[in-house]
Amino acid sequence: MSRGRRVLVVGCGWISRLVHLPYLAGLRATGGLRSLYVADTDPERAARAARDFDAEMYTGPLEGAGADLVLAATPPVSHAALTLQALAAGARVIVEKPLALTVEDAAAVLAAARRHEGGVYPLYTMRHRPEAALIRQALAQRIGPAREIRASWLRRDGVPATQGGMEPGVLWDLGSHLVDLALWLPDWCGATGTARAEHQHPAAATIGDLRAGWQCQEPADQVVPAPKWHGVRAEATLDAGHLLRVEASWAAPGIRRDLSRIDIIGERATLTWRTVLGWSPDRRTVPGPALWITDVEGREQVLLHDQPRDPRVEYTAQLDAAFAALISGDAVGPLEAACASTALLHAMRTSLDTAAPAPFDIRN
Template identity: 90%
Template sequence: MNRGWRALVIGCGWISRQVHLPYLAGLRATGGLRSLYVADTAPERAARAARDFDAEMYTGPLEGAGADLVLVATPPADHATLTLRALAAGARVIVEKPLALTVEDAASVLAAAHRHGGGVYPLYTMRHRPEAALIRQVLAQRMGPAYEIRASWLRHDGVPATQGGTEPGVLWDLGSHLVDLALWLPDWCGATGTARAEHQHSAAAAIGDPRAGWQRQEPADQVVSAPKWHGVRAEATLDPGRRLHVEASWAAPGIRRDRSRIDIVGEQATLTWRTVLGWSPDRRTVCGPTLWITDADGRKQVLLHDQPRDPHVEYTAQLDAAFAALTSGDAAGSLETAYASTALLHAMRTSLDTAAPAPFDTRN
């Protein structure tokens, strides 16, 4: 790691305070960074973050910060624009998911990273779950080619507590993790096909306060418009002959606990990952087994019984990986996968808007 880096965090909201700022402040304290700056469109948030993490406020344009590393943790609508500006200013970039909200913006980031020679590391956290490495190993050694994936993430009550979090919709929030895993785990990037999506779980039917309990400490004076829909269901056909099914909800009716599941069907066996993703308190009580494989004869073998109870495990691992990749100049693969997932999600989003199938091309 380059100990002379000046780091600038743009966006001092919940995820920065939980993950990014503690991590970066720890690095600076041990000599891993030269300095740490924070910026936010709300000066009071930036001031609080600067005080709590012994950082310096920065109030000027990004281009004048002289930052070697920019961490973008703003609402998703700003991710691509800020990443492009940081690259043009000569900085390396760590950007929260999703990389962008359109395939065109994702392509611009990919091209700019190549043009400026700077690295961009998108934070798709679930790739860094300990189970993910084991799944990739099993897929390579025991499954045969995968031809179908079913992925779901259903929350009991987990609507983001900020306007910036709700505006992109559940597809870009939870769905971006599921689509990224579905492409990354079996290496389904570089595909073309068509996608279809439809809204699920009308917010009008919600009972009580659906906001994520772990985010209810957001400022009480912040007005957050309720999303019209809490859920989405989507599917995609990837040439040649592979299928992906995705279901995601912030507040799914009829469930008492948050749950996530991914089934990967291969020629020789089916792998099942049953878990709880993200910051849900249900992670602390979910029962095993969490990962198993079922062969063609129906025989089941448990591969992993327990899952990590603390979400900081994967969030710390992803920042370790981001710094390693940006230091070594080896961030291109992660960025290309993020481009692929953005292309597929854009097609799903287009189908939601048009009620018709939408084509996609994840090649770059």
């Protein structure tokens, strides 16, 4: 694939307007792509995006677009089907997270990508935070093999502003980033085990009070129902003896600041990453240090004090990585990791639905 002679963005919501379309418009201005097209189920939204980013609207079937690259930025429920459709049409695909909402759909995407020379790159943005590279280096050199990971992402008021964003639930929204990091950072992909999950704090407040203020809002005449639950807590026991604990909330009670934290407990030390993930304005004021190690005797060493305040750092880095991987044909590894996290999240979702432990297999 070239750098993308003809690119079609499917889905013109807030993430496309904030990240994807500015990036692609800039790439076109420097000759990195020839033409930029946009499509959306809402014609007015597509028209605004076309006007604002000097793109062309596309209203026909995806198979007729003739796109070299399709960027799928639609609600999560459509990601897998859209990716398969684009691959069948001969396009490469960059797809927003989560890759899919079931293990079966993720497996179908992986199989199709292998048939099409690995032409799918999933956007799991937090892998591209600068801290992630430092963490992987510390795991290899300082921490030793990881035994347990605790990952949390708690917002004080950050419910998605669209129905499509809310429908998969907080587990697939915030939890997909946490689970992906927990498997990818220590390379825990390729295992089996059992997952358990439970809902946390039912949604008592009105949705208007808790919407994510950094997202573009839906039109005033569109009613977005409140979710039933704002939080989830989950646990996975891997067959290798590893333990993963995850907690995520769109509106955690009693907190005054959004906070994300990952603790990786290794054989020789514990690594802690304290930050704010995503687009929350609290990211601009989260205190340092961002990353530190605590050895078995309780001594601490700071690895990183300051952290990126602008989320465009990792969002730009991931698109750079996506284009590089699709051009080189080296996108299979990131896709396999996304399939592993999908399988584990599917098991957690099953446990939420059945109130019973659910098995998982994250081998590809």
